[in-house]
Amino acid sequence: xxxxxxxxxxxxxxxxxxxxxxxxxxxxxxxxxxxxxxxxxxxxxxxxxxxxxxxxxxxxxxxxxxxxxxxxxxxxxxxxxxxxxxxxxxxxxxxxxxxxxxxxxxxxxxxxxxxxxxxxxxxxxxxxxxxxxxxxxxxxxxxxxxxxxxxxxxxxxxxxxxxxxxxxxxxxxxxxxxxxxxxxxxxxxxxxxxxxxxxxxxxxxxxxxx
Amino acid sequence: xxxxxxxxxxxxxxxxxxxxxxxxxxxxxxxxxxxxxxxxxxxxxxxxxxxxxxxxxxxxxxxxxxxxxxxxxxxxxxxxxxxxxxxxxxxxxxxxxxxxxxxxxxxxxxxxxxxxxxxxxxxxxxxxxxxxxxxxxxxxxxxxxxxxxxxxxxxxxxxxxxxxxxxxxxxxxxxxxxxxxxxxxxxxxxxxxxxxxxxxxxxxxxxxxxxxxxxxxxxxxxxxxxxxxxxxxxxxxxxxxxxxxxxxxxxxxxxxxxxxxxxxxxxxxxxxxxxxxxxxxxxxxxxxxxxxxxxxxxxxxxxxxxxxxxxxxxxxxxxxxxxxxxxxxxxxxxxxxxxxxxxxxxxxxxxxxxxxxxxxxxxxxxxxxxxxxxxxxxxxxxxxxxxxxxxxxxxxxxxxxxxxxxxxxxxxxxxxxxxxxxxxxxxxxxxxxxxxxxxxxxxxxxxxxxxxxxxxxxxxxxxxxxxxxxxxxxxxxxxxxxxxxxxxxxxxxxx
Numbered sequence: 074x075x076x077x078x079x080x081x082x083x084x085x086x087x088x089x090x091x092x093x094x095x096x097x098x099x100x101x102x103x104x105x106x107x108x109x110x111x112x113x114x115x116x117x118x119x120x121x122x123x124x125x126x127x128x129x130x131x132x133x134x135x136x137x138x139x140x141x142x143x144x145x146x147x148x149x150x151x152x153x154x155x156x157x158x159x160x161x162x163x164x165x166x167x168x169x170x171x172x173x174x175x176x177x178x179x180x181x182x183x184x185x186x187x188x189x190x191x192x193x194x195x196x197x198x199x200x201x202x203x204x205x206x207x208x209x210x211x212x213x214x215x216x217x218x219x220x221x222x223x224x225x226x227x228x229x230x231x232x233x234x235x236x237x238x239x240x241x242x243x244x245x246x247x248x249x250x251x252x253x254x255x256x257x258x259x260x261x262x263x264x265x266x267x268x269x270x271x272x273x274x275x276x277x278x279x280x281x282x283x
Numbered sequence: 284x285x286x287x288x289x290x291x292x293x294x295x296x297x298x299x300x301x302x303x304x305x306x307x308x309x310x311x312x313x314x315x316x317x318x319x320x321x322x323x324x325x326x327x328x329x330x331x332x333x334x335x336x337x338x339x340x341x342x343x344x345x346x347x348x349x350x351x352x353x354x355x356x357x358x359x360x361x362x363x364x365x366x367x368x369x370x371x372x373x374x375x376x377x378x379x380x381x382x383x384x385x386x387x388x389x390x391x392x393x394x395x396x397x398x399x400x401x402x403x404x405x406x407x408x409x410x411x412x413x414x415x416x417x418x419x420x421x422x423x424x425x426x427x428x429x430x431x432x433x434x435x436x437x438x439x440x441x442x443x444x445x446x447x448x449x450x451x452x453x454x455x456x457x458x459x460x461x462x463x464x465x466x467x468x469x470x471x472x473x474x475x476x477x478x479x480x481x482x483x484x485x486x487x488x489x490x491x492x493x494x495x496x497x498x499x500x501x502x503x504x505x506x507x508x509x510x511x512x513x514x515x516x517x518x519x520x521x522x523x524x525x526x527x528x529x530x531x532x533x534x535x536x537x538x539x540x541x542x543x544x545x546x547x548x549x550x551x552x553x554x555x556x557x558x559x560x561x562x563x564x565x566x567x568x569x570x571x572x573x574x575x576x577x578x579x580x581x582x583x584x585x586x587x588x589x590x591x592x593x594x595x596x597x598x599x600x601x602x603x604x605x606x607x608x609x610x611x612x613x614x615x616x617x618x619x620x621x622x623x624x625x626x627x628x629x630x631x632x633x634x635x636x637x638x639x640x641x642x643x644x645x646x647x648x649x650x651x652x653x654x655x656x657x658x659x660x661x662x663x664x665x666x667x668x669x670x671x672x673x674x675x676x677x678x679x680x681x682x683x684x685x686x687x688x689x690x691x692x693x694x695x696x697x698x699x700x701x702x703x704x705x706x707x708x709x710x711x712x713x714x715x716x717x718x719x720x721x722x723x724x725x726x727x728x729x730x731x732x733x734x735x736x737x738x739x740x741x742x743x744x745x746x747x748x749x750x751x752x753x754x755x756x757x758x759x760x761x762x763x764x765x766x767x768x769x770x771x772x773x774x775x776x777x778x
Contacts, residue, residue, distance in 0.1 A: 131721050132730055137324040203737065204730030 077109030086110055089183050093224045096183075097231035101176050108175055111182025118185040119143070119150035121192040130199040133210050157181060160250035164243050165233050172232035180228030184221050191217025315631045316607075316624035323697060323724035325567060325574050330693050333620035333664030334609075334645055336630030337657040342373070342380065345389035352380060352389050355653035360422075360460060361637045361646065364413040369641070371648070371655070372411040372421070377404060379411055379421060384641070386657075393419070396430065396438050405430070410460040414467060422458035422471065429458050429471060429483075442469065445481065445489030462530040462538070470538055472527045479558070480527055480540060494540055494554040496524040529590035529637070531599075537561070539591045539599055547571040547585025551601055551612075565616035566724075572603050572610050573621075582606050582625070592638045592645075596672035600638055602647060607632040609645065609658075613671045617698055620664060623647070630656065643668070663692045670702065679706070701725040708732050713739065 076082075085105045089096025100106035123143035126136045158181055162174045172180070195213040202210055230240040318332045345352040356375025363369055367384030381391035395404040410422035418439055419432040428443035445456055457474035458481075464470070467485035470493065479492035508516060529541040538554040550571045553562035564570055572586025586603035588610075593599045597614025607625035612618055624631050634651040643665065645658040660668060670685035679702075686702040693699070701723025707716035708728060713736035720729040741748070 132726060132733070137326075139324070139326070201737070203734040204727065 077107045078113075079107075081105070082107040082110055086183060086186065090186050090224070093227040094231060097180060097228045100179055100183075101172065101232045101234075106176070106179035106183070108178055108182075111179045114182045114185045114189065115151060115154050116147065118189050118192075119147040121189045121196075122146060122150065125192050125196045129196050129210075130202065132202060132204055133199045133207050154181065156251055156254050157247070160254055161229065161243070161247040164246045164250050168239070168243055168246075170233035170235065170243070172229075176232035177229070180232050181225055184225035184228055186221075187224065188217045188221040191220075315626055315628040316622055318620055318622040320618055320620055320696075321567065321574050322695065323566065327575070328695055330620060330696070331663040332622065332661050333611075333667065334622050334658040335661055337644065337659035339629070339652075339657065340369075340382065340386055340655040341653060345380075345382070347389040347392050352392065355380070357650045358648055358653055359636055359650060360410040361639050361648040361655065362412050363639045363641045363646070365415065367641055368413075369639075369646070369655070370411045370413060370419075372408050374407050374409055374424075374650075377406060377408065379405075379408060379419070393421075393432070393436060396432055396436060398438050398441070410458065410472075412461045412463055414463040415465050416467060418463075418467075420461045420463055420469065422461045424457050424459060424474070427456050427458075429461055429469065431487075440487055442483055442487040445483070447489050447491070449478070449491070450489075460528075460530055462532050464532045464536045464538070466536075470530050470532070472530060477524045477526060479524075480530065480538070480554075493558040494527070494538070494552055494560065495558070496527075496542060496552075498524050528588060529602075531591050531593045533593040534595070539593050541588045541591040541601060543587055543589075544571050545585065547573070550586065550588035551591050551599070563614065563616045565612070565618065567618075570612065570616060572601060572608065573606065586610070589636055590638045592640050594640045596668075596675040598668065598671055598675075600640070600645065602635050602638040604632075604635050607635055609638065609647065613698075614675055619667050619671065619698070622658075630658075632656065663689070666692070667696075667698075670699070674702070679709075695722075697723045697725075699723075701728070704728060704732070708735075 082105070085096065085100065085107075089100065089106075120143065123141060123146045126134070126146075127138060127141045127143075129136075158174065158177045161177050161181075162172075164170075165172060165177075191213050195210050195217070198213060199210050226237075226240060226244075229235070229244065230237060233240070233243070235243065314332055314335060317329055318334070319327050319329045322328045342352045342355040353376070355371065355373045358371050359374040360372040361369065368390065369382040369384075369386065371380045371382070373380050376394075378392055378394040380389060381393070382388070383390045395402055397403070405421065405423045406425035407423075408421050409424040410420075412420045414420060417434050419434070421430045421432065423430050428441050430441055431439040433439050443456065458471045459474055460472040462470045469483040469487075471481045471483065473481055479495035482490050482493045484490050508519070511519065525542045525544060527540050527542045531539045533539060533553075536556065539551060540554060541551045544550045548569060548571045549562075549564075551562065552560040555561050562570065567574065572588055582605055584605065586601075586608065587605040588601045589604045590602045591599055592602075594611075598619070599612055601610045601612070602608075603610065603623075607623050608621055609623045610618065610621050623635075625633065627633070632647060632649050632652075634649055635647050636650045637648040639646045639648075643660045645660075647656045647658070648654075649656060666685050666689045670682045670689060673679075673682035673685060683702055683706040686696075686699040686706075689696050689699040690703065700719045704716045704719030704721075704723055704725060705728055707713075707719060708731065713732045716732040717729060717736060720732055
């Protein structure tokens with residue numbers, strides 16, 4: 074546990090953010106990444122996301138504060154993150170990807186770092202903005218999202234040792250796999266609830282008959 | 284001793300105040316319906332009652348010339364004339380009953396008129412209206428004509444059998460509702476007439492349609508129609524525009540017309556003399572009554588607006604027959620309050636068909652119960668009406684006083700908060716303005732207030748900000764210098 078959050082691991086995070094290509098290369102080949110930090114970043118991301126929704130200033134924020142629930146949002150973010158990683162893993166396994174599940178988790182997790190930072194920055198900046206100045210707010214957010222997306226792309230490319238074209242194709246397939254997983258999940262939940270209801274109605278029937 | 288009496292006095296005052304306050308607080312909970320509104324987020328917010336039931340008028344309460352008037356029979360329309368007299372189209376009894384302005388007595392019953400020396404009667408008169416020139420317009424539906432009478436009951440003219448190229452052959456004119464403007468133009472809603480409101484000039488000639496609602500066909504429906512064969516197409520539902528259900532003419536001669544909108548988006552139109560819709564929509568861009576009608580019970584679906592009444596100062600009310608609600612909007616399309624409901628208790632409706640107003644009393648005609656239900660404005664409703672009226676006439680300053688009182692009764696009223704915020708903004712108190720404008724969800728004005736507040740803050744604290752920046756720069760330089768020295772020192776030691 075301690076090893077996961079050691080000084081070197083943190084250093085590697087910042088190095089990866091500033092030098093994505095190189096950073097991810099060493100994460101894959103010398104185990105310099107940390108799954109712990111990656112998961113922490115996912116949690117931080119969901120917190121900053123909820124914070125942005127709840128506390129961005131009135132002028133830029135059109136979210137009903139009654140609709141913000143950081144716990145359910147965290148649940149959703151973590152679930153989506155896990156499904157994304159698993160679907161990417163299952164696709165790249167078949168396409169000669171060199172990355173392990175661990176590497177994928179780190180690649181995606183670390184890519185959230187710039188998004189977290191800009192989300193917090195944008196939320197703070199929004200407190201000082203009036204109408205017609207929303208552009209600053211959205212520029213900060215767009216920069217963060219863009220940088221995060223680029224980092225993720227490079228990360229996936231590096232950990233699997235892919236070319237850019239192949240990365241894009243696998244990302245598209247990952248998306249498909251993601252939908253398939255969600256579809257199967259929903260199907261399963263539905264079927265299980267049907268079986269449960271069946272059992273439940275038999276139970277009530279028996280109770281009422283006797 | 285002194286202290287004790289003081290305490291006793293205070294206690295007495297408190298008890299008195301409580302006993303005085305309790306009945307009025309309880310009164311609202313006795314109502315058979317909730318008064319509510321939609322907030323910025325389109326959530327339902329229950330508010331204090333704006334209108335409370337104030338009794339009911341039924342035909343059996345009255346006598347005319349010594350004879351009992353008798354119960355109304357499926358009355359379909361009602362009109363309040365300028366002098367306050369109430370005209371009821373007693374459809375099932377083929378007559379028009381006129382009640383006095385104080386609602387105490389019946390002052391006239393019209394059951395027919397003399398034409399060419401012959402006595403003529405009505406057959407299911409659906410609509411009635413009195414013009415500014417004191418003429419009575421009666422939609423004599425099953426006789427397929429509009430009868431215009433003078434006040435003394437003598438015949439003025441009859442409008443029937445309209446002739447025009449735009450009318451289909453074999454069209455049977457069955458007028459349901461009539462309304463008249465200052466120039467004696469007749470606006471008539473006719474049965475199965477989907478092209479719009481029929482307009483007749485003073486002489487009684489049909490001049491054309493008015494305020495036609497265009498049919499909306501979605502791309503998807505067009506696509507399916509392309510695929511369908513001719514036979515299939517003939518069996519499909521026709522795309523017909525919605526029917527108008529009620530009309531009222533305002534002081535400027537603009538026509539308020541309600542219609543049934545199956546999408547629940549716009550159930551009322553304000554038509555200018557050319558027939559164009561010039562109504563203003565509020566922040567929710569919705570004039571269709573309830574925003575959420577998608578419940579899964581019997582009364583689901585969008586509101587079915589059956590009548591509209593213009594109440595002066597830009598305020599108008601819509602009557603919904605699906606859930607028995609009365610929706611009131613201001614001239615900007617903001618919802619002011621919603622009340623009413625279906626049921627069997629006093630103050631609820633069974634089949635509401637027409638709405639009118641007389642002073643501060645709203646009247647709703649119920650066809651099944653054959654009664655006119657009265658609703659009186661409460662302090663809350665009256666304050667909102669007054670504030671909106673003052674704002675409509677441009678007297679914002681006085682309106683603010685009213686809004687402040689509204690806020691005492693309902694802290695969440697967005698219009699009131701917004702109004703007060705604007706007042707603070709004009710007065711130069713930007714911080715207070717921001718607080719109220721935010722509560723009123725008024726982004727544009729909030730932003731103005733915030734900009735001023737920000738400038739103020741910067742101006743007041745300029746010296747601190749500048750010196751802070753200076754200190755920061757110096758600190759950074761010093762730290763950098765020290766680091767450099769340290770590195771040099773370390774290197775020097777190594778060497």
